[in-house]
Amino acid sequence: MTAQRSNTxxxxxxxxxxxxxxxxxxxxxxxxxxxxxxxxxxxxQYFQAQExxxxxxxxxxxxxxxxxxxxxxxLKADDHLYRGRGxxxxxxxxxxxxxxxxxxxxxxxxxxxxxxxxxxHEQNGRGNGIIAQPGSVATGLLVKPPSYMDPxxxxxxxxxxxxxxxxxxxxxxxxxxxxxxxxxxxxxAWVRVLQVSERAAKADIxxxxxxxxNSGGAQ
Amino acid sequence: MAQIFPRWTNKxxxxxxxxxxxxxxxxxxxxWYWFSPKFTDVGYQPEQPVPFSHKLHAGSLGLxxxxxxxxxxxxxxxxxxxxxxxxxxxxxxxxxxxENRIKPIKDAFAGGxxxxxxxxxMLPDYAYFNHSVHLAAGVGCSSCHGRIDQMxxxxxxxxxxxxxxxxxxxxxxxxxxxxxxxxxxxWGPEDAAAYDxxxxxxxxxxxxxxxxxxxxxx
Numbered sequence: 100m101t102a103q104r105s106n107t108x109x110x111x112x113x114x115x116x117x118x119x120x121x122x123x124x125x126x127x128x129x130x131x132x133x134x135x136x137x138x139x140x141x142x143x144q145y146f147q148a149q150e151x152x153x154x155x156x157x158x159x160x161x162x163x164x165x166x167x168x169x170x171x172x173x174l175k176a177d178d179h180l181y182r183g184r185g186x187x188x189x190x191x192x193x194x195x196x197x198x199x200x201x202x203x204x205x206x207x208x209x210x211x212x213x214x215x216x217x218x219x220h221e222q223n224g225r226g227n228g229i230i231a232q233p234g235s236v237a238t239g240l241l242v243k244p245p246s247y248m249d250p251x252x253x254x255x256x257x258x259x260x261x262x263x264x265x266x267x268x269x270x271x272x273x274x275x276x277x278x279x280x281x282x283x284x285x286x287x288a289w290v291r292v293l294q295v296s297e298r299a300a301k302a303d304i305x306x307x308x309x310x311x312x313n314s315g316g317a318q
Numbered sequence: 319m320a321q322i323f324p325r326w327t328n329k330x331x332x333x334x335x336x337x338x339x340x341x342x343x344x345x346x347x348x349x350w351y352w353f354s355p356k357f358t359d360v361g362y363q364p365e366q367p368v369p370f371s372h373k374l375h376a377g378s379l380g381l382x383x384x385x386x387x388x389x390x391x392x393x394x395x396x397x398x399x400x401x402x403x404x405x406x407x408x409x410x411x412x413x414x415x416x417e418n419r420i421k422p423i424k425d426a427f428a429g430g431x432x433x434x435x436x437x438x439x440m441l442p443d444y445a446y447f448n449h450s451v452h453l454a455a456g457v458g459c460s461s462c463h464g465r466i467d468q469m470x471x472x473x474x475x476x477x478x479x480x481x482x483x484x485x486x487x488x489x490x491x492x493x494x495x496x497x498x499x500x501x502x503x504x505w506g507p508e509d510a511a512a513y514d515x516x517x518x519x520x521x522x523x524x525x526x527x528x529x530x531x532x533x534x535x536x
Contacts (some may be wrong), residue, residue: 278403
């Protein structure tokens with residue numbers, strides 16, 4: 100075997116080994132942005148939601164609303180629906196006319212409550228959710244949420260809960276930006292369900308349902 | 319008399335018959351394997367300006383994905399939460415020695431510059447993806463994003479390539495769930511096998527994902 104041929108062999112084997120090794124890199128973690136051999140039009144001259152735009156000092160392509168302006172369709176003139184207050188400015192104790200009380204509303208309220216409220220207020224509304232409790236790192240909430248079963252809160256009108264969800268109260272921050280208005284009413288209705296379930300007496304149960312309860316067949 | 323063909327021409331059949339196919343196949347293989355998003359994109363795990371742990375928040379604490387990514391059911395984009403969402407809890411609790419880790423968030427909340435999170439999942443700009451329609455159809459978060467609840471720092475789990483999209487668009491059923499299970503990170507293959515979207519009474523119409531070009535490229 101000549102020296103030249105053995106060199107070629109070494110190069111070939113080295114090349115194959117490199118390929119085989121780098122083939123094993125599929126899915127490896129990397130902090131560096133992906134390298135696309137062909138960028139085509141992957142990044143075009145328009146801005147997607149929350150993209151950055153270095154033209155602005157704060158690098159936000161999405162611009163904050165100009166003070167004193169209202170976006171089209173977001174006037175929120177209906178006081179009952181958007182503020183939970185009647186014509187007299189007091190908190191209402193009824194759902195807005197556009198929202199009907201039915202099983203679907205309460206189901207929606209229960210599910211949305213589980214997402215947005217239960218972490219602090221607890222699934223049953225007694226105020227000892229997982230965030231409220233001390234953890235391995237965090238202290239737990241410094242001010243604990245009250246229980247909805249508290250007589251003070253049992254006496255509050257429905258609009259109060261809508262108002263607190265929307266605008267916050269004491270250490271609770273407003274959720275108006277995070278939860279759509281219909282869902283806030285659904286949650287307020289679900290809070291009422293939790294309260295009623297606490298104070299309900301046997302006489303409150305409809306006779307048909309009471310029969311199920313007595314026979315032990317309640318679902 | 320001199321030969322018409324010099325001696326090196328003896329190697330032409332070898333070059334055409336063996337070397338050329340080997341080179342050609344190598345080039346095709348290299349593009350197929352190393353240019354694929356499975357190689358270039360999967361595993362992208364950028365270091366974020368705040369060491370936010372999805373493993374802690376979505377895993378241990380069990381917060382629903384939608385607590386923070388609250389636009390995901392109504393909008394095309396699953397928005398990153400504003401600093402205010404973090405402060406819903408963090409304004410009212412203390413991390414002790416770790417409190418300085420969330421300083422950029424607190425500064426942003428106090429009116430400072432916004433936190434510049436680094437995007438992990440980057441679709442090309444010519445693909446118009448909409449989160450809300452996928453959730454409405456019952457495709458779960460973990461189907462495309464992997465087990466986010468087990469990731470300390472989020473990385474890209476799936477290739478998000480066109481063929482990967484089409485695999486599901488052509489046969490969506492294995493990736494559909496009841497719509498109240500979309501944020502369930504633990505939904506596994508055995509759950510999927512036990513679920514039949516065609517007999518789910520909460521579904522009012524069949525899922526018909528587009529397979530034509532303009533379904534995604536507008």
